Amino acid sequence: MVQGTVNWNTQLDEKWLQNYVDDWVTFYRKDTKEGEVASYIPILANANPCHLGIAIHGKNGLKICSGDVDISFTIQSISKVISFIAACMEKGVSYVLDRVDVEPTGQAFNSIMHLEMKSPNKPFNPFVNAGAITVTSMLKGDTPKEKLETILVLLERMIGYRPIVNQEVYQSEYETSARNRAIGYYLVETGFLESDLEVTLETYFQQCSIEATVEDLARIGLILANDGEDPNNEEEVIPRQIARITKALMLTCGMYDASGKFATYVGIPAKSGVSGGIVAVAPPRVRSSELPFIEGCGIGVYGPALENRGNSIAGMKLLKHIASQWDLSIF
Numbered sequence: 001m002v003q004g005t006v007n008w009n010t011q012l013d014e015k016w017l018q019n020y021v022d023d024w025v026t027f028y029r030k031d032t033k034e035g036e037v038a039s040y041i042p043i044l045a046n047a048n049p050c051h052l053g054i055a056i057h058g059k060n061g062l063k064i065c066s067g068d069v070d071i072s073f074t075i076q077s078i079s080k081v082i083s084f085i086a087a088c089m090e091k092g093v094s095y096v097l098d099r100v101d102v103e104p105t106g107q108a109f110n111s112i113m114h115l116e117m118k119s120p121n122k123p124f125n126p127f128v129n130a131g132a133i134t135v136t137s138m139l140k141g142d143t144p145k146e147k148l149e150t151i152l153v154l155l156e157r158m159i160g161y162r163p164i165v166n167q168e169v170y171q172s173e174y175e176t177s178a179r180n181r182a183i184g185y186y187l188v189e190t191g192f193l194e195s196d197l198e199v200t201l202e203t204y205f206q207q208c209s210i211e212a213t214v215e216d217l218a219r220i221g222l223i224l225a226n227d228g229e230d231p232n233n234e235e236e237v238i239p240r241q242i243a244r245i246t247k248a249l250m251l252t253c254g255m256y257d258a259s260g261k262f263a264t265y266v267g268i269p270a271k272s273g274v275s276g277g278i279v280a281v282a283p284p285r286v287r288s289s290e291l292p293f294i295e296g297c298g299i300g301v302y303g304p305a306l307e308n309r310g311n312s313i314a315g316m317k318l319l320k321h322i323a324s325q326w327d328l329s330i331f
């Protein structure tokens with residue numbers, strides 16, 4: 001079972017770390033029972049609430065995977081990270097941030113209320129639905145296919161293969177999209193939407209329906225941990241400035257209205273989605289060189305049972321435990 005204080009100095013071999021993480025996953029699986037799978041997008045309710053899996057990818061090639069790691073799930077709001085990066089790479093950071101702010105809302109991700117609370121009604125940040133829909137409207141292209149292409153190409157560079165869009169999830173979200181449509185119409189009214197509303201919404205629903213595994217999320221996290229450079233080939237996938245802004249936004253806005261708690265108790269940038277995925281970024285630490293993944297790592301978690309804000313309940317506990325044991329906090 002999960003152990004207390006550990007002398008990492010003597011315990012850093014891969015097999016030992018693997019057993020250790022296996023123990024944590026077994027231990028925290030019981031917490032999946034405290035959450036519920038999302039059902040406002042009907043097809044997401046088919047997920048198995050008991051699932052829990054984690055992948056941790058380090059800079060030096062070290063990989064630890066444990067639990068339900070072979071399941072593909074839709075990335076949902078995690079796609080907002082990718083679309084934000086893609087828009088910044090296409091249009092430039094200042095163009096994007098002139099039109100979407102960088103402030104946490106403290107409200108639910110699909111809140112409509114906060115849209116009217118600011119003048120000139122600029123969406124609060126790119127990770128709430130209003131901001132994400134605005135960002136998607138900025139992507140180049142006149143059709144959902146063209147706009148989505150930018151996101152798929154960037155993701156392919158990060159995860160090493162072209163991901164697919166789950167058409168069933170897309171249809172399910174499309175058919176139950178009244179709230180996102182309300183947000184979209186509001187953005188048309190305030191002049192923030194840069195493309196046709198229907199094209200933008202279709203692209204947004206498709207990006208949310210892109211499938212990934214925890215290993216894919218870990219790869220994305222690792223590239224961000226490495227300031228946008230892929231440590232496998234030392235190629236720049238994301239310009240450093242954009243990677244840094246993205247991490248700041250993940251820390252302040254990535255876990256919806258639980259972002260403050262996550263920053264306080266876990267202390268690393270992360271972004272969750274209502275399907276139960278979380279991508280987390282642990283940058284290199286300058287403390288003891290005897291800690292695991294001292295050069296930084298990306299972490300992908302999947303646990304579809306959610307707490308009331310839309311974050312994986314067991315996934316967050318698992319991340320909190322790992323962050324405290326391995327001293328991952330950036331603070």
Ligand SMILES: NC(=O)CC[C@H](N)C(=O)O
Pocket residue numbers: 075076077078109110129173180208272273274275310
């Ligand atoms: N928080 C989420 O993961 C929300 C994404 C979902 N597709 C929506 O727009 O409602």
